Amino acid sequence: MKALGVLVAIALSLALQTTLSRFVVGGSVAVDVVLVAVIATALTIGPVGGMLAGTAAGLIQDALSSGVIGIGGLAKTIVGFLAGAFGQQFIVTAALPRLVIFVAGTVLHGVVYMGLYSLLDLREFPSPWKPLAAQALGNALVGIVAFGIIESLPGMVERRRARRVRR
Amino acid sequence: MALLDIRQRTGWLFGALVVSHIILISAQVTTKRGVPVLQEVTFGVFAELQRASTSALSSAQEGWQNYFALQQIRQENERLKKEVTQLSVSLQQERTAAQQTRTLQGLLDLKSGTAFQTTAATVIGSGADPEFRTITIDKGTQDGLRADMAVISPAGVVGRILMPTARAAKVQLIIDRDAAAGVVIERSRVGGLVSGIGSADALAFKAGLIQLEYVPGSADVKKGDRVVTSGLDGIYPKGLPVGEIQSAERVSGEWRIRLKPAVDFSSLEAVLVVLQVPEPPGDVKPAADGEP
DSSP, X not given: OHHHHHHHHHHHHHHHHHHHGGGOBTTBOSOOHHHHHHHHHHHHHOHHXXXXXXXXXXXXXHXXXXXXXXXXHHHHHHHHHHXXXXXXXXXXXXXHHHHHHHXXXXXXXXXXXXXXXXXXXXXXXXXXXXXXXXXXXXXXXHXXXXXXXXXXXXXXXXXXXXXXXXX | OTTTOGGGGHHHHHHHHHHHHHHHHHHHOBOTTSOBHHHHHHHHHHHHHHHHHHHHHHHHHHHHHHHHHHHHHHHHXXXXXXXXXXXXXXXXXXXXXXXXHHHHHHHHHHHHHSSSOEEEEEEEEEOSSTTSOEEEESOOGGGTOOTTOEEEETTEEEEEEEEEOSXXXXXXXXXXXXXXXXXXXXXXXXXXXXXXXXTTSHHHHHHTOEEEEXXXXXXXXXXXXXXXXXXXXXXXXXXXXXXXXXXXXXXXXEEEEEEEESSOGGGOOEEEEEOSOOOOTTOOOOOOTTOO
16 A cells, blocks of 8 residues: 555656656756655655665656666665665654755755766766755755645545534 | 565665666766776676686696695605615615625735635525534535635634535634634744633623633733734644734733634625645645645
């Protein structure tokens, strides 16, 4: 059931990301929804689910892009594993710890992703830190909002059912 | 099942995924030299493996060759040891032959230097009873030997023929207790009779000494004097060395003299037999060489 939920989340995030990519500003996307989904999965399920989700999502994302297949997958696998491991060791139910994890996860993802591309001499990133910081903040905000929505969904459904029963 | 449960092997799974990604990336990326990274890395890794395996193989091969070399060295060592043994034996044989040659040369010199006819004989055995000091020589009556013929060596008097057979003869040594010879002290010309010492005087007997008897107490005798045959006994030619005075003491008005024999009987190998029994003094007629 969890696996199905993860797959759905990844599929939705990919669909959303490809849709958002049309709103590119200055050559970079401010929010990586797929990465948000991977971190959220890792925090919810754990390191194994996080890294598997990161692998799958990253590979698909790489396949859909024109880059080297595997670089995004590797970056998201590492972030998924570490976020899951961190989530297992510490209480991350509050907004601030989640924000920190989203920011740190995004920075780590960016470092790995851009580092590998630079290392292989395939792409150049003249001033990576500004867009990366913007993406980290964007991801963190989206992630916190998404977490809030997901966590409030069961309660909303219960309240609607209760209202129907009263009528 | 716990082994198969990936949740129990998170680190391994993470490592596997990372490696898989790296391989996947390497397969797509080419280096500056235009070679795929995966190919270059794979080649590099396998080259190191090949280097290691070649090194291990070379070491094993070297060890094996050294082992065989050691085996060969051991075999060669065994062969050389045998050769050394054989050479030692040969050397010993050569030394023995040289010694025999020297002995025979001495006999030849003696034979050519004496005025009487002699024949050379080889010592082929010694007496069975240590009390009686005899030797056996390889010449007998067939060679002209007769009883009481004198047996000599380059060093001096050996003894006399005691019992000749056709092809061998028993020789009574001068150190036998029943042997006797007329002698004179070379320096003082004092006469006496030399005889062997029986086992009653154990020390002198074991030392192989002989005694000089019938020497008057007034005679001039000194330790170290040479004693030679007098020719008066009718057996031994005159002037042959018998021994050297080792000790002399006066007992009851007579000299008690011990001699060290001139001949070393322990290493006697060849002797000369005087074929002519000498006449008493005054009638001595040296025989011509070759005459029986």
